[in-house]
Amino acid sequence: MAQEEKKEPWLNYLALTTVVLAVCATLATFKGGGYSTRSILVQNQASDQWAFYQAKSIKQSLAEMDRGLLEREAHRAGQADPMLAAGLKGNADRIAKYEQEKAKIKEKAEQLEKERDEAQRHGRPFGVAVIFLQVAILLSSIAALLKKKYVWVTGVSVGLIGLVEFANGFLLFM
Numbered sequence: 001m002a003q004e005e006k007k008e009p010w011l012n013y014l015a016l017t018t019v020v021l022a023v024c025a026t027l028a029t030f031k032g033g034g035y036s037t038r039s040i041l042v043q044n045q046a047s048d049q050w051a052f053y054q055a056k057s058i059k060q061s062l063a064e065m066d067r068g069l070l071e072r073e074a075h076r077a078g079q080a081d082p083m084l085a086a087g088l089k090g091n092a093d094r095i096a097k098y099e100q101e102k103a104k105i106k107e108k109a110e111q112l113e114k115e116r117d118e119a120q121r122h123g124r125p126f127g128v129a130v131i132f133l134q135v136a137i138l139l140s141s142i143a144a145l146l147k148k149k150y151v152w153v154t155g156v157s158v159g160l161i162g163l164v165e166f167a168n169g170f171l172l173f174m
Contacts, residue, residue, distance in 0.1 A: 010152070021140065021162070025137065028130045031169060032126030032169070035119045035120070036119075042113075045112050049105055049108050050109050052105050056098050060102070070087050074088065122172065125168040126166065128162075129162045133159060135155075137159075139151055
């Protein structure tokens, strides 16, 4: 009977840690991608709101130009013209309406930008975690092939950095 090669006990831990690192790397990739997608979608919504804000600003500027024309016409007429007075009142109401609408649109756009920033803050650590976890998996694989414990210990050390970043993606403690 051929002599069986004795399996070193640390190789069991190597296999286990490699699986844990791989699972965490997969989850970090998934979560990071989700936050990245969220960031892009919310940025698009914020850009749409700012474009809407700009459109309202243009309409307000046109209304202000109309007000100037109506005021000049009223000054030329020299007397109280009920049609001009009604036009000036309607124009003032439109300008005030645009100002209120712009304030609401601006508030919504700024809120969307905060959501985008928050998604980016969560996404970055997950991206960093994936890098460290993949390097750790690579080192663990090399350690298994070469049966070199110090390479595995190095991989675990790198993996711990990845795990800290992975946790940071959820908790934002750094």
